[in-house]
Amino acid sequence: MTLRCQHFPTTGQLSSSKAEVQDSAPSRAKRSLGQKFLVDDNIQRKIVDALGASSVDEVLEIGPGKGALTRYLAGTARRLTLIELDDILAANLQERFEESSDVRVLHGDVLNVDLGGLFDDLGDVLVIGNIPYNITTPIIFRLLQRPRPRDVVLMVQAEVAERMTAVVGTKEYGALSVGIRTVADVRRLFKVGRGAFRPVPKVDSALVRITPRRPEPLCLEEEVCVRKLVRATFQWRRKQLRKILRDHPSLNLDVGQVDAILEDLGIEPEVRPENLTPESFVALSKALG
Numbered sequence: 001m002t003l004r005c006q007h008f009p010t011t012g013q014l015s016s017s018k019a020e021v022q023d024s025a026p027s028r029a030k031r032s033l034g035q036k037f038l039v040d041d042n043i044q045r046k047i048v049d050a051l052g053a054s055s056v057d058e059v060l061e062i063g064p065g066k067g068a069l070t071r072y073l074a075g076t077a078r079r080l081t082l083i084e085l086d087d088i089l090a091a092n093l094q095e096r097f098e099e100s101s102d103v104r105v106l107h108g109d110v111l112n113v114d115l116g117g118l119f120d121d122l123g124d125v126l127v128i129g130n131i132p133y134n135i136t137t138p139i140i141f142r143l144l145q146r147p148r149p150r151d152v153v154l155m156v157q158a159e160v161a162e163r164m165t166a167v168v169g170t171k172e173y174g175a176l177s178v179g180i181r182t183v184a185d186v187r188r189l190f191k192v193g194r195g196a197f198r199p200v201p202k203v204d205s206a207l208v209r210i211t212p213r214r215p216e217p218l219c220l221e222e223e224v225c226v227r228k229l230v231r232a233t234f235q236w237r238r239k240q241l242r243k244i245l246r247d248h249p250s251l252n253l254d255v256g257q258v259d260a261i262l263e264d265l266g267i268e269p270e271v272r273p274e275n276l277t278p279e280s281f282v283a284l285s286k287a288l289g
Contacts, residue, residue, distance in 0.1 A: 035086070038068045038130050038155070040196035047207055048072040050189055051128045051153045058119060060149070062110050062129030062139065065089055067096065069128060074103050077126075081118060083110045111135070111142055115149075122147040123214075130155040133203070137176060140210070144183055146220065148212040153189075161188045161206035173274050175234040181278040182226050184212045218282065226285040233273040233281075241276070242269035245288075253288065261287045 038044055048069055053059050059077040064070045064084055070093070073080050080103045084090040090107035097103040106113070116122050127149045131139050136156050143152055156164075164180055165188050166172035180186050192205040218226065232248045233241065245251055245258045262269050265283055267276070276284070 035065065035132065036130070036197040036199065036201050037065055038196060039198050040192075043192055043196045044068050044072065046190070047128070047130075047153065047155065048076075050207060050209065051126055051151070053077045053126050058125050060115070060118075060125055060127045062127065062154075063131050064093060065130065067093060069130065070103075073128070074100060078102065080104075082106065083108060083113060085109050111138055115143075116147045122149055125149045127152040128154070133157045133160070133201075136160050140176075140180065143210070144180065144212065146216075148183075150212070152210040152212075153207065154210070155192065155205055155207055158191060158204040158206045161208050164188070164208060164210075168277050169275050171274075174237065175230050178230045178234075178276075178278045178281055179227065180210060182230075182282055183217060183223065184210050186210050222282075222286065225288075226282055229285045229288070230273075230281055233276075237273045240270045240272060241267065244273070257288075 053076055055078055057077050058079045059073055060081045061070060061073060062083055064082045070082060082093055082105045084093060084107060090105060094105040097105060119125050127143060131154055143149060163172045163174060163176045164186050166177045187209045189207040189209055192207065194200050194204055232250045233244050236244045236248060242258055245253045246255045265287060267280060
């Protein structure tokens with residue numbers, strides 16, 4: 001994917017912005033909120049560049065914190081919406097941008113915000129965030145609820161990025177891999193070392209891009225059914241598919257029906273969930289009705 005070029009402030013401009021946003025915020029991260037502040041200027045630029053926002057785009061930043069990415073995004077996008085849970089950081093951002101008509105600061109939990117209600121068309125919105133690692137999966141699946149944004153760029157734990165992009169049949173491949181890839185394309189962009197953050201985390205990080213498919217590949221009812229099937233099968237990931245479909249309490253399907261459907265789809269009854277592609281899960285879910 002070709003990235004659109006962006007103009008970044010000069011060194012002098014950056015130092016001023018940094019003082020206003022980052023230095024005015026509390027220096028100690030709150031472990032309860034999973035905070036880790038991105039302090040590497042080069043990585044900050046690289047992340048914002050990966051989003052590729054222009055003057056016609058509307059951008060949502062999740063967990064802006066001290067404004068490490070915000071200082072590049074403000075003035076670049078047509079409109080920037082910030083959602084910050086931390087009371088003090090949200091207040092600092094509100095004060096910093098109170099005279100900026102193209103920036104709005106919302107104090108709250110992104111998991112509880114009606115994202116569709118914030119924008120005229122969420123499908124046109126770009127999302128970016130250095131998100132808390134302890135709630136990465138809930139945030140991802142919240143963003144993949146309908147309506148979905150146009151594109152999502154997130155900093156996640158490197159191990160999670162591996163699971164998101166895992167090859168079928170590997171130990172990393174699981175419910176997260178399938179759940180995302182039934183409705184979106186996902187790509188790992190680059191790795192970020194621990195030294196780019198304060199406090200220094202115990203794990204490496206990676207930037208990922210999630211692009212919801214257009215048009216929608218499934219109707220809403222089909223999505224719900226696929227999600228239920230994926231969740232159930234990977235709860236018993238070491239068991240054979242035929243046994244899972246027959247015995248799992250949330251499925252409990254007739255064995256004769258199961259055998260007929262698997263044969264019709266060309267799926268071996270002895271296969272395990274980790275060896276089924278996202279496309280196979282979709283086909284199986286549709287066949288099961």
